[in-house]
Amino acid sequence: MLTDVIRGIDYSDCAELALILFCFAFGLMFLATTRLSRNATDRFAAIPLSDAVETPRNEE
Template identity: 50%
Template sequence: MLKEVVSFLNYSACAELALLFFVCTFLFIMFGAMRLSKGASERFASIPLSDDVEDPRS
């Protein structure tokens, strides 16, 4: 019985749905990155170079 149920499953829709989620997430992150101001992007870029613990958002 379980073998017949598993044989009827179609996983191609899952792959397409996962690709859609990936593309939407990628575009959302890209849009957020493009909206950053120049000062904010410079602060984020300088985080690995500084020894102090600082909040780049302030």
């Protein structure tokens, strides 16, 4: 009975669902990065250049 269920599953929809989920996640990340302030982006960009351990999200 379980083998009949496994054989009956159509996996072609999984690829389309994965593409939709990827596009949704990409869109959310794009919106999140475009909403960052100029100060935050400058602080994120300076992380690899500094020797000090910093948390760039703490705005002072």
